[in-house]
Amino acid sequence: MKNKFSIGEMAKLHNTTIKTLRYYDEIDLLKPIYTNRDNGYRYYSTEQFEHLNTIQYLKELGFALKDIKRHLEQRNIDDFLKLLEEQKRITEEKIKELTRIKDRFQNRIKDIKLAREVKEVGFPFIKKLAERRIVRLMDTISSEPELEVSLRRLENQANKNSSIFIGGVGLTVGIDDIVNHKFDEYNSIFNILEKEDIQSSFVTTLAEGMYACIFYNGNHSDSPAYYRYLLKYIHDNGFEVSGDSIERTIIDHYISGNKKDYLTEIQIPIKC
Known part of the structure; x- marks a missing residue:
């Protein structure tokens, strides 16, 4: 079918899995443009490529699927800015925690190296x-x-x-x-x-x-x-x-x- 891509082709083109696309369909996050009633095969169009790209981009930023779905349904600039600000705050907290963990590892490495030098x-x-x-x-x-x-x-x-x-x-x-x-x-x-x-x-x-x-x-x-x-x-x-x-x-x-x-x-x- 012209300008139609099977679920397998869609998954391959976007470096995701068929299981993921099926789940997106189930939760109404990304529904196929057409589903064959006889065999249940799902098909997508090029118009949905950007939709999936947005989902993947926001997921990579750490957004929950429910927040992504709400944004795509509302597409409100103010709400989206709030989402970004909140995710920025969460990310900064994670960076601080990872920095603390890194410092602990570094101190432990220093501890053991110094211990090996004790004469x-x-x-x-x-x-x-x-x-x-x-x-x-x-x-x-x-x-x-x-x-x-x-x-x-x-x-x-x-x-x-x-x-x-x-x-x-x-x-x-x-x-x-x-x-x-x-x-x-x-x-x-x-x-x-x-x-x-x-x-x-x-x-x-x-x-x-x-x-x-x-x-x-x-x-x-x-x-x-x-x-x-x-x-x-x-x-x-x-x-x-x-x-x-x-x-x-x-x-x-x-x-x-x-x-x-x-x-x-x-x-x-x-x-x-």
Whole structure:
């Protein structure tokens, strides 16, 4: 038929699928110009090419099909401008979120690369740390299952997706337990936040100051021996523990199958 294109030809010409065109017909978004009553074959005309191009263009911009349909039915400039403004706003929010995600990935990459360069493993040292924003959940944690449950609670509290959350998670041991050499129980779990991360009542900070630190090849279960070693170092040098310790595994079994690669850091705030 002259100037008529089958649904298959229409799909091929516009780089879409027959299934998609059938769906557009069902929802009255793009109906064939002619349907054969005997066999149900659908046919389209060149006059409908621009109609389909508009649908595809608006879809690519992120518009919902219901909004596209409403615009094509009304074809109102003011309404279309409102649609564009709203989609622009949504797009800007997505860009901000993707930028935050990219920064988290970049910080995690930097973390792991720096960890691989650590030479003084197992030896205490002092360093000054800037204030760090965290979201923190106060919770008693004394086993791996309890840690996993607390992590889920922390993620829910911060309203974050776990796949994005990975990397900045740490644990703390209360100052009283540290002083009494009790290292088998944590009093909180936290996640280090980026500069433009969440704003909520759960956000607090890790104080700026001097910290006695130690890296070791192992995970949380190996920490007690290193706490004792670090506390001896603090005592021998005339320092005083001034707050909860910070313990963070940087490389674990999720990153490397080689236990020699595991790396955890303990940081204990001190008064000099």
